[in-house]
Amino acid sequence: MDVYIRIEHALEAALRPTTSTAPPRLGQAIRQAVFPGGARFRPRLSLAVARACGDAHPELARAAAVAVELLHCASLVYDDLPCFDDAPLRRGQPTVHVTFGEEVAILAGNALIVRAFELLGEQVTQTPLHTGLVLATLARGVGSPHGIAAGQAWESEPRIDLRAYHRAKTGALFEAAVIAGAVAGGGDARAWRGLGDLLGEAYQVADDLRDAHGESHRLGKPVGQDAAHGRPSAVGLLGADGALRRLHRLLADAIERVPSCPGRSDLVLLIERWADTLVPREPVEAPRIASAS
Amino acid sequence: MDVYIRIEHALEAALRPTTSTAPPRLGQAIRQAVFPGGARFRPRLSLAVARACGDAHPELARAAAVAVELLHCASLVYDDLPCFDDAPLRRGQPTVHVTFGEEVAILAGNALIVRAFELLGEQVTQTPLHTGLVLATLARGVGSPHGIAAGQAWESEPRIDLRAYHRAKTGALFEAAVIAGAVAGGGDARAWRGLGDLLGEAYQVADDLRDAHGESHRLGKPVGQDAAHGRPSAVGLLGADGALRRLHRLLADAIERVPSCPGRSDLVLLIERWADTLVPREPVEAPRIASAS
Numbered sequence: 365m366d367v368y369i370r371i372e373h374a375l376e377a378a379l380r381p382t383t384s385t386a387p388p389r390l391g392q393a394i395r396q397a398v399f400p401g402g403a404r405f406r407p408r409l410s411l412a413v414a415r416a417c418g419d420a421h422p423e424l425a426r427a428a429a430v431a432v433e434l435l436h437c438a439s440l441v442y443d444d445l446p447c448f449d450d451a452p453l454r455r456g457q458p459t460v461h462v463t464f465g466e467e468v469a470i471l472a473g474n475a476l477i478v479r480a481f482e483l484l485g486e487q488v489t490q491t492p493l494h495t496g497l498v499l500a501t502l503a504r505g506v507g508s509p510h511g512i513a514a515g516q517a518w519e520s521e522p523r524i525d526l527r528a529y530h531r532a533k534t535g536a537l538f539e540a541a542v543i544a545g546a547v548a549g550g551g552d553a554r555a556w557r558g559l560g561d562l563l564g565e566a567y568q569v570a571d572d573l574r575d576a577h578g579e580s581h582r583l584g585k586p587v588g589q590d591a592a593h594g595r596p597s598a599v600g601l602l603g604a605d606g607a608l609r610r611l612h613r614l615l616a617d618a619i620e621r622v623p624s625c626p627g628r629s630d631l632v633l634l635i636e637r638w639a640d641t642l643v644p645r646e647p648v649e650a651p652r653i654a655s656a657s
Numbered sequence: 658m659d660v661y662i663r664i665e666h667a668l669e670a671a672l673r674p675t676t677s678t679a680p681p682r683l684g685q686a687i688r689q690a691v692f693p694g695g696a697r698f699r700p701r702l703s704l705a706v707a708r709a710c711g712d713a714h715p716e717l718a719r720a721a722a723v724a725v726e727l728l729h730c731a732s733l734v735y736d737d738l739p740c741f742d743d744a745p746l747r748r749g750q751p752t753v754h755v756t757f758g759e760e761v762a763i764l765a766g767n768a769l770i771v772r773a774f775e776l777l778g779e780q781v782t783q784t785p786l787h788t789g790l791v792l793a794t795l796a797r798g799v800g801s802p803h804g805i806a807a808g809q810a811w812e813s814e815p816r817i818d819l820r821a822y823h824r825a826k827t828g829a830l831f832e833a834a835v836i837a838g839a840v841a842g843g844g845d846a847r848a849w850r851g852l853g854d855l856l857g858e859a860y861q862v863a864d865d866l867r868d869a870h871g872e873s874h875r876l877g878k879p880v881g882q883d884a885a886h887g888r889p890s891a892v893g894l895l896g897a898d899g900a901l902r903r904l905h906r907l908l909a910d911a912i913e914r915v916p917s918c919p920g921r922s923d924l925v926l927l928i929e930r931w932a933d934t935l936v937p938r939e940p941v942e943a944p945r946i947a948s949a950s
Contacts, residue, residue, distance in 0.1 A: 386802040390810035394801065442767070447759035466740035468813050470763065471806045474735070474770065478800035481774035485792035492785030499778035507771035508687065509679035513764045517683035520761050 371407050371429065375399070378430045382479050393464040393472035397437045402455055405638050406541045407433045409563070412634050413545030413556065416627030420550025421494055424487045428498050428544040431480035435502065436537060438476035439512045441469050448516070449589055477506070497553070498544045505540025512537060519595060526596045527565075534571075535564025555623040562621060563635070566614035570642035572598040573607050577644060608644070615639045664700050664722065668692070671723045675772050686757040686765035690730045695748055698931050699834045700726045702856070705927050706838030706849065709920030713843025714787055717780045721791045721837040724773035728795065729830060731769035732805045734762050741809070742882055770799070790846070791837045798833025805830060812888055819889045820858075827864075828857025848916040855914060856928070859907040863935035865890040866900050870937060901937070908932045 375398055383391035407429035414425035444451040444459040445466060451459050461469035480502065487495040508514040515533025518524050539560030546556040575590050576599040590597040598607040619632055668691055676684035700722035707718035737744040737752040738759060744752050754762035773795065780788040801807040808826025811817050832853030839849040868883050869892040883890040891900040912925055 382801045384802070386807050387810040387814050389813055390801060390807060442763060445763070447763070465813060468810055470735060470738070470740070471801075471810045474766075474799070475801040475806040477767065477770050478774075478796050478804070478806065481771075482793065482796035482800060484778075485789055485796060488781055488785050488789035488792065492781050492788075495785075496778055496781035499781065500775065503771050503775035503778060506767070507775060508675045508683055508764075508768040509677070511771070513768040513771065514679050514683060517680040517761055517764045520682055520758065521680050 367408060367411060368404060371404050371411075371433070372399075372401070374426055374430050375401070375433060378434065378479065378483055382475060386475075389464055389468050390471055390475065393460050393468045394475055396457070396463060397441045397460050397472050397476060398434065400455065400457075401433070401437075403638065403641065404433060406436055406537060408634060409538070409560075410541040410545035410548075412627065412631045413542050413551070414549035416622075416625045416631050417546050417549025417551025418626070421487075421491050421548045424491050424494055424498060425545060425548035427483045427487050428502070428548050429541075431483050431502055432505075432537065432541045432544065434476045434480040434483075435506045435512075438473040438480075439506070439516075439537070441473040441476070442516070445469060449593070451589075494547050494550075497547045501540050501543045501547065501553075505536045510536055511540075519593075524596055526598070526601055529596060530565055530568045530598075531561055534568040535561040538564035538567065551625070559618055559621045562614050562618035566611055566618060566639070566642060569598040569607050569611045569614065570644070572600075573604065573611065573644050575599075576604065611643060615642070660701060660704060661697060664697050664704075664726070665692075665694070667719055667723050668694070668726060671727065671772065671776055675768060679768075682757055682761050683764055683768065686753050686761045687768055689750070689756060690734050690753050690765050690769060691727065693748065693750075694726070694730075696931065696934065697726060699729050699830060701927060702831070702853075703834040703838035703841075705920065705924045706835050706844070707842035709915075709918045709924050710839050710842030710844025711919070714780075714784050714841045717784050717787055717791060718838060718841035720776045720780050721795070721841050722834075724776050724795055725798075725830065725834045725837065727769045727773040727776075728799045728805075731766040731773075732799070732809075732830070734766040734769070735809070738762060742886070744882070787840050787843075790840045794833050794836045794840065794846075798829045803829055804833075812886075817889055819891070819894055822889060823858055823861045823891075824854055827861040828854040831857035831860065844918070852911055852914045855907050855911040859904055859911060859932070859935060862891040862900055862904045862907065863937070865892045866897065866904065866937050868892075869897065904936065908935070 379394060379398060383394050410429040410432050411425060419425065440454060441460045443449055444454055445461055452462055453459060460472055481499065484495055484499045504510050506512045510532055512533060515529060515536065518529040518532065542556050542560035543553050546553045572590060575588065578588065590600065598610060602610060619635055622628055622631055672687060672691060676687050703722040703725050704718060712718065733747060734753045736742055737747055738754055745755055746752060753765055774792065777788060777792045797803050799805045803825055805826060808822060808829065811822040811825065835849050835853035836846050839846045865883060868881065869890065871881065883893065891903060895903060912928055915921055915924055
């Protein structure tokens with residue numbers, strides 16, 4: 365079975381107990397946060413790393429991949445809220461708070477975070493040592509001070525370090541996906557450090573480029589958000605050309621960083637295909653910033 | 658050392674890595690969500706049950722008690738948000754979103770949930786079986802469909818079962834505190850089922866009574882919220898006298914439910930002292946509902 369379909373099935377199975385007897389609107393909101401998905405790159409990356417390492421604990425690898433995606437989906441629900449991006453659209457659909465209201469959206473995000481850790485908890489008795497490491501890895505990727513919560517919170521600070529901000533907001537969960545995959549696969553996690561940071565920074569620079577260039581149809585969400593919210597952005601800092609050069613450099617560095625291992629070529633192929641979707645297709649010009657006029 | 662002080666120290670230690678290098682406002686918001694605390698009844702209850710069961714895994718019991726309190730504090734941050742209660746005060750202080758804004762408050766809540774599960778993850782290698790059970794218990798107490806997230810979400814449904822609503826919104830975390838304590842203490846969790854539900858329902862009925870009777874000074878938060886938000890309430894359903902009778906009945910049932918064990922008398926004393934703080938001191942009259950006039 366295709367890995368994308370396996371991930372969808374695993375997500376379905378993971379959400380069934382959480383949604384089937386829940387308050388109906390909450391159950392629907394949780395599902396809308398997760399389905400239909402985007403590229404599912406984070407769980408695919410995690411599974412590919414686990415396979416590249418020998419797939420020592422496949423059930424833990426699957427739980428980790430699903431948990432990574434649920435945590436990612438929760439972060440998108442929060443990102444879209446009126447007090448953050450106030451986004452009406454996500455993946456071309458109305459955002460969760462637009463459909464169900466802010467209360468239910470916030471509770472759906474909470475339930476997704478809790479479910480992610482609950483799934484890991486189910487693996488504890490079979491592989492305690494590895495599950496403990498995976499749990500710590502994912503908590504680091506989404507919590508404070510290194511993870512998504514901290515990354516988002518840097519936006520509320522008067523002074524900001526763009527690299528630390530991007531690393532926490534986006535890189536941390538990519539890094540967690542890689543390290544969790546390596547641990548669950550039975551690999552040496554140290555050899556895999558830094559790959560996720562590079563991929564995360566590449567993703568963020570590409571997102572900044574597309575936000576500035578107005579590729580709303582490819583993003584499935586509104587553009588011009590960085591400028592509108594006065595957020596730090598790679599385009600604002602390096603210019604469009606500089607940001608594009610940085611994106612290519614980061615992707616090349618990431619591929620070089622993949623350690624030598626039996627599944628290396630499959631993993632590099634996954635990253636290359638993903639990289640193709642990141643690099644803007646339109647010629648790079650001075651960014652068109654959405655204005656209120 | 659007094660158990661209350663030990664809990665404060667354990668909370669301090671648990672939050673240090675989360676706040677010390679975090680974005681400064683996020684770190685402060687996380688601390689404001691947790692300190693100064695209320696009665697810390699949930700972690701005290703959890704520790705007392707663990708002791709009553711023989712305190713087989715004291716480190717796990719402590720981690721569970723801290724996790725329960727962090728999850729409780731996170732739920733209060735969300736509860737107070739503009740889209741829920743829109744509360745300006747909590748424990749007599751400005752609420753987290755009033756001081757730091759909604760974004761930082763939501764992220765602080767997220768970080769607290771993640772930290773709670775991270776703390777449990779740290780116990781995995783020492784006592785995998787028991788840690789797995791404690792983790793599942795707490796996830797059930799705060800997630801969906803049985804925990805706080807589901808309980809809050811019932812408020813957004815057109816039809817509601819008051820008992821299911823209270824059980825999920827309040828009872829589930831009390832129940833989780835009791836069961837987690839029993840598991841960490843090495844007891845038979847089955848013997849302890851139902852005690853937390855009774856305590857949680859008692860707490861909710863007492864909260865409804867005080868909300869309706871306007872005991873703002875004792876609650877440290879605004880009153881008349883149930884009527885103002887059209888929320889189901891024991892006072893609305895049973896009347897003030899009926900709700901007070903129900904509160905006494907629930908407390909008596911809870912004490913009767915405590916299984917025979919070496920630490921039974923200490924635990925009953927803790928519950929009785931807590932019960933004293935729950936029963937309204939003012940004579941019960943027809944509820945004074947806050948009106949807009």
